[in-house]
Amino acid sequence: MKIAFYGSSLLSSYWNGAATYYRGILKQLAARGHEICFYEPDAFDRQQHRDIDPPDWARVVVYDATPEALTKVMDEAADADVVVKASGVGVFDAELLDGVMRRAAPHALRIFWDVDAAATLDEMRADPDHPVRAALPGLDMVLTYGGGDPVVDAYCGMGARRCIPVYNALDPDSHLPVAPDPRFACDLAFLGNRLPDREARVEEYFLKAAALLPDRSFLIGGNGWESKAMPANVRHRGHVYTAEHNAFNCTPLAVLNVARDSMAQIGFSPATRVFEAAGAAACLITDAWEGIEMFLTPDKEVLVARDGQDVADHLSTLTADRARTIGEAARARVLREHSYALRGAQVDAILRDAAAARAADLPEMERA
Known part of the structure; x- marks a missing residue:
């Protein structure tokens, strides 16, 4: 047709x-x-x-x-x-x-x-x-x-x-594991544009976690954040092109997903970022929303946080080996069920x- x-x-x-x-x-x-x-x-x-x-x-x-x-x-x-x-x-x-x-x-x-x-x-x-x-x-x-x-x-x-x-x-031809890139080296990375219905949640889940963990490194990518006041341990990357997404996901210890207000309220709305990160075998931390189990299993294929304190707690105890295990399990799940x-x-x-x-x-x- x-x-x-x-x-x-x-x-x-x-x-x-x-x-x-x-x-x-x-x-x-x-x-x-x-x-x-x-x-x-x-x-x-x-x-x-x-x-x-x-x-x-x-x-x-x-x-x-x-x-x-x-x-x-x-x-x-x-x-x-x-x-x-x-x-x-x-x-x-x-x-x-x-x-x-x-x-x-x-x-x-x-x-x-x-x-x-x-x-x-x-x-x-x-x-x-x-x-x-x-x-x-x-x-x-x-x-x-x-x-x-x-x-x-x-x-x-x-x-x-x-x-x-x-x-x-997931498009497995586009989003897949690659070698780490030092431009994206950090403990926790978040990628998303600065939007009115997302900003407060980014403040809670990302910037609050950064403030709670001053000895850890954080990276934020996306448009609009250059004028936002942030803790000293947060670097701003600006627009991240699609071709760089795999390296952005593979390099940090973990990556964060933060839903927009309306999607978080209604649930059952995983962002593209969720599948891109899983496809790259990244360890994903996501804010809590109803229906996450339809796509990834909490604590096995994804880490779920109710607030910034939960994000900080996850990051504080996360080892490289556990992050790798979670990321590989997520990749296997999305390849099987969400391509x-x-x-x-x-x-x-x-x-x-x-x-x-x-x-x-x-x-x-x-x-x-």
């Missing part, structure tokens, strides 16, 4: 945490015979911070963030069998959602793919006229980055015909079943 996918960026992870998620799933869909065209705006300096060149498994259309360019790329939705609008494109989100769905062919599947479902649902609860809420009755389904039953129930309660979580996963090959097979089956059902329901003239 021809898939027209309108998202934030496939080529750049700069201020774009969904990049590796898009790459992992769409690469697998292409391997299963689907023709992918990804439309992304030239915005937020992402094109100046590309992680990858356009891949051979997808056509990538970078369009100017102008109304004229927007109309041109929306018109191409008419040629697709599957039209996907992702959340968080960042420019013209409402116009894109309405425009591509109205232009889609009668036989085409219409999908909203939410990579920040908890936050989107909060917005919709606060705004009965939210554009996503208005679009739901006309969509075939909502796919989400995670969220489990709470997100499924919430979306269906707001009018979605179907809502299916497609969780983050993008499995997620791609899941989405492929969803699309083929939905397309067959749609074809059966369409009058013969519209089907042609």
Whole structure:
């Protein structure tokens, strides 16, 4: 099937945490015979911070963030069998959602793919006229980055015909153990952009732990932290490109995952970082959230912390041998149960079943 996918960026992870998620799933869909065209705006300096060149498994259309360019790329939705609008494109989100769905062919599947479902649902609860809420009755389904039953129930309660979580996963060709890199040497590393709904949790789980352990070394990577006051034992790295993620994960004694507020509250939403770290056989410490056991077993494949004191306690007693054992167990688990090959097979089956059902329901003239 021809898939027209309108998202934030496939080529750049700069201020774009969904990049590796898009790459992992769409690469697998292409391997299963689907023709992918990804439309992304030239915005937020992402094109100046590309992680990858356009891949051979997808056509990538970078369009100017102008109304004229927007109309041109929306018109191409008419040629697709599957039209996907992702959340968080960042420019013209409402116009894109309405425009591509109205232009889609009668036989085409219409999908909203939410990579920040908890936050989107909060917005919709606060705004009965939210554009996503208005679009739901006309969509075939909502796919989400995670969220489990709470997100499924919430979306269906707001009018979605179907809502299916497609969780983050591991691309073993991209995220794997590598040699340590002295640039990332430390006891605990955290990678994430400075966002309003994450900052307080970073203060609690990362900066508090650093303050409690002044004799240990800490490293923070990501955009926006350069103006943040931090303990003297914390180094700031800035943007870490995707190609550097393996070394960032493999070098420290442990790496930290901190969920954003909404994802922590709803649970069942492991970030891409969780699988990247596990794929590199890193020892991961994560903040506590409901559903972690679906992905990694606490104390065996991951260390779970309720607060900064727990993080400090884990780090104080963690040996290199135990860190290695935890990391290797995590890698084995995600390779077995949480690869993008499995997620791609899941989405492929969803699309083929939905397309067959749609074809059966369409009058013969519209089907042609």
